Amino acid sequence: MFAIRRILGAFAVASSLALTSSSVAAQESSEVLRVVATLPPQAGLASQVGGDAVQVDCIARGKENLHAVRLRPSHMVSTHRADLFVQVGLALEHAWVPGLLEASRNSRIANDGPLNIGTGWPNLVEIPLTLSRTEGVCVHPLGNPHVNLCPSFGAFAARKIRDRLKSLRPELSEKFDANCAAYEVRIAERAKRWKRIAALLEGKKVVQYHKEFSYLCIACGIERCGALEPKPGVPPTPAHLAKMAVKMRDDGVKVVLRGAWTPLRLAQDAAARGGAKAVEIPVMTEKGETWLDFMDRAHETLLEAWDLTLPEDGLNMKLADD
Amino acid sequence: MKSISNITPSLSLLVLASVLGAPEALAQDSGPEENSPVGLLESPAMPRIYWGQTSRFTNSFNPAIGMAFDASLINMDSDDEDGFDARLNLAEVTMQGPLSPNWWGGFALETNSEEVALTESALYYTGLGDRSAIRAGKFFADFGKQMQIHVHDLDIPDRPAVLREYLGFELPGTGIQYDHWSPIGDDTAFRFSVGLFSEMSAHDHGDHGGHDDHEGHDDDHGDEHGGVEMHMEGGYRDLSDMIMTARATAMTDVGTNGVFQIGASIKTVPDFAFEGEGENDLAEEVEFEAEGLDQSVTGFDLTYEWNSDDGMSGWTLGGEFVRVSGDVAGEIVNDETALVDLEVFNGDVQGYYAFAQHDMDDTNSFGVMISTFEHLEEEAPEETETSIYWNHWPTEYTRLRLAAVNVDSEEEEDSQALVFQLNGWFGAHGHPYNW
Incomplete structure (x- = not known):
């Protein structure tokens, strides 16, 4: 009898909690x-x-x-x-x-x-071309998903x-x-400036830590020469880093692009071995930043990576983004 | 104008079709070829030969299939036994998939190369409304923070020793469970569950260096301690005699990088028996049984997790206090007249575990875990198991683990073990949110 009371008591408490939360949910709309x-x-x-x-x-x-x-x-x-x-x-x-x-x-x-x-x-x-874990951990069947950049x-x-x-x-x-x-x-107004920046970056060569900047590179005409990850999502191995160091020197790559989440020291060391420098590119907006500001920052960071500046004219000023 | 006699047969057919709940029969009138529904072709009193939108030769709508692998190399050093041992702890096959928008289900089949066990096979119904769900079948009981998922999925090297002693390595039960969660404000989620089970057996993988009283799969619906087995009769029973579990937990954001969780759990076993065998003064094996026993296990858990801004590193601190009350143990005893008997120990035993883990980056973490508990015996001897461990994830689907385990026992010999563990996950592998 004690057990019955215990079970019924538990259900009573559960039911009352469910009803209470349901009424709360109704007020949420x-x-x-x-x-x-x-x-x-x-x-x-x-x-x-x-x-x-x-x-x-x-x-x-x-x-x-x-x-x-x-x-x-x-x-x-x-x-x-x-x-x-x-x-x-x-x-x-x-x-x-x-x-x-x-x-x-x-x-x-x-x-x-x-x-x-x-x-x-x-x-x-x-x-x-093939869907297999031998092709990496971050295998995306539909293609590179970092279109947001x-x-x-x-x-x-x-x-x-x-x-x-x-x-x-x-x-x-x-x-x-x-x-x-x-x-x-x-967006169209800002895009004029981004296109002028892209014109300066065209033909530059980069290596990415993770292939999350491919679309940004394509938009800026930057040539992608590989990634520090041997396969998407697989942490860099010593053998692959050695191979990439040779490739960076052979191809004349001066910049390694990395997101803030990637290990800074590893990217810096790998870039240095290839005669390049590691540059952090934003992958998301910071607090209080609009998407337009974010894209501005991404483009300006790319300019700074090669110590470039956009010639002064009317389009070099940021437009107010109210 | 049609006569009534012409209308009546059509009307009769219409009513009959409606009563039988067969709108498909009506649909066939207008074109049996194009409207013939798959799934209703059957001969009288026999099963349907097609189900759903597939034939038995297509693989559309099949569930996701996954496999898991868990093996260890152990070096043990104790007075009882020394040396190396290589173990296949687990090879698991899982399938999960939706049956409809409101139903999904799955199962897990495990083997350690000696025995095969179905540890989960359940259907989940989510059509009750937002935030409520019912699961039915065989699934892991909702007790505490660490018992809801399989051992090989835990970040810590093993199920904490106190949970192994009081609940088992894993705790699949056959029954039904209702759960519901509610938001409290914008940053807190509260959830409770209530489950009723007809059986709940401790499931064993083999431990990693600790002392283990759970020998193999327990097909007899019970846990074995010191030769005396906790046993529940199969078959029908009163509702009040079913095993009940309940858990309530709340978790909340702490700042922008932390999460704090608090939870309380209970499991009651209202009617079970202790069974054991002993030898009398005539050297005869005698079976003993003590019936009509009851036991409850209660737990109280706290967890705090903090992560860095990039989410790649952080700390997790957690612990749980567990208490067993009621008829906690049975023991075969010889009294002074050399007669043997089964004595039941009624009282309380308790224990706890606590752990701290540091995620160094997305591929490495290390931690320490300590678990102290009183054995399920009349004298309640204490045992403390301490583990330090390092997890390395070469990829998202493989894990290497190195752990050192020290066991300090009042009852048995102390022991030390060094464990190298390898895990791999193939295909789809997922778990519900761990409440």
């Missing part, structure tokens, strides 16, 4: 669309397109490895409450987003699916976010259209 973005740049784009109709939360921090973001309880809470979940997709976040979506149990996201803003990107590169990806992603927001709030379609169009104009 609001008019403002809750958007959760996996990466800060995408969060910034969603804010620009959504304006005051959206409240945007972001999961990754500016210096984290995009493939291995550390999840915290607040991420589960925000994802559960979200009306829209935005990720790059293309298997960029596949190590941590599926588990987050499963644990957060958001039926709206489960039904509609996350918004994969990378899907349909027409210029995918480094598509693996391409300067022309901003407008592409903004339009995708606009379309999904319109489907969620049709009555605000005009507002989202206007916000997106205005943002595309600002």
Whole structure:
């Protein structure tokens, strides 16, 4: 009899907690669309397109490895409450987003699916010829997923976010259209400067630590001469680093590009052996930084890597990004 | 105008089809070739010969398949035994996949090359509404922070000794469990679960240098300690006699880089027996059994994790206090008249584990773990197991581990072991969020 009371008591407590939390959940809905973005740049784009109709939360921090973001309880809470979940997709976040979506149990996201803003990107590169772990740990069947570092990806992603927001709030379609169009104009203005920077960088040669800057390099006309990782996601081995040192000297590579998450000392030593220097390129926006600022910083860092400066003229000034 | 006699047969067919719940029958009227649903072709009283949207010869909609490998080379140094031993701790095959938007399921089949065991086979239903789920079948009981996943997936070298003693290396149970989580504010998640089980057997992989009383797979629904086995009768029983587990836990952000978790767990076994064999004064084997016993295990756990801004390094501190109450042990005893009997020890024993781990980067971590507990015996002799370990991940799917284990026991000989462990994961391998 004691055991029966114990079991019934446990169920009573469980049921009351469930009812309480259900009523809390019912109060959670609001008019403002809750958007959760996996990466800060995408969060910034969603804010620009959504304006005051959206409240945007972001999961990754500016210096984290995009493939291995550390999840915290607040991420589960925000994802559960979200009306829209935005990720790059293309298997960029596949190590941590599926588990987050499963644990957060958001039926709206489960039904509609996350918004994969990378899907349909027409210029995918480094598509693996064979799908095998012998080709690396970070094998992405659809191609290199780091499209978020391409300067022309901003407008592409903004339009995708606009379309999904319109489907969620049709009555605000005009507002989202206007916000997106205005943002595309600002992107186009900044892109003029990025193209002038790219003209200076054209023909330069780099080695990447991890192939996350391929799209940025392509946009700037920079030649990619390999990676310190022997295969995507596999830490550098001594033999491969020795091989890359020879290759860097033979090819005249002066810069090794690395993200903040990669080991600084290893990248510096490997670059020095090849007669180059390691340069940290931002992979995500920092706090308070817009996507346009972020792209500015990425381009300027590339200029500094070769001690280049953009000739002064009207386009050398940053445009206000209000 | 149609006569009633012309309408009635059609109406009868319509009503019959509706009563039988067969809209497909109606659909076939308008075109059996193009609308014939896959999955309903059957002969009377026989199973369907096709299920779902596939034939039995296509591999569409198959579950994800994964394999795991766990092997160790151990150098043991104790008064009881010395030397090297190479062990295949585990080879595991798993399959997981959705059955529908609200159902998913999977199983795990394990072997240590001597025995094969089905450690998990369960279906999960998530259609109750947001944040609630039900699982049914055989799955790991929801007790504490470290018992929810397989040993080979733990960051620490082994299941903490106190958990091995009181709950087993792994704790799969057959039953049903309800769980629900709720946000509290913006930074905290609270979750509870309640489970009912008809059986729950400690599952063994073999330890890494510690003392081990759990010998092999226990197919008899019980745990064995000192020749006396904890036994639950199979078959039907009252609801009140089923094993119950419950866990409540909350985890919250601490600043931008930390997570703190607190949890409490309970497992009650309301009706079980101790069984054992002893030799009487005539040198005859005599079987003993003590029935109608009950036992409960309670746990209280704390975990704190802190990571660097780039997420590549950090610290994890954790610990759990565990207490067993009720009929905790049975022992075959010889009294002064040389008659043997099975005595049951009713009381409390307790223990704890604590660990600290430092993630140096994304491929290396080291840590130390200490676990102290009182044995499930009347005298409750104490044992302390201390491990220091280093994990190296050459890739995301392979792990090398070097661990040194020291066991200080009041009851048995002290021992030291050096363990080199190799793990590999093939294909899809995943776990639910570890609450």
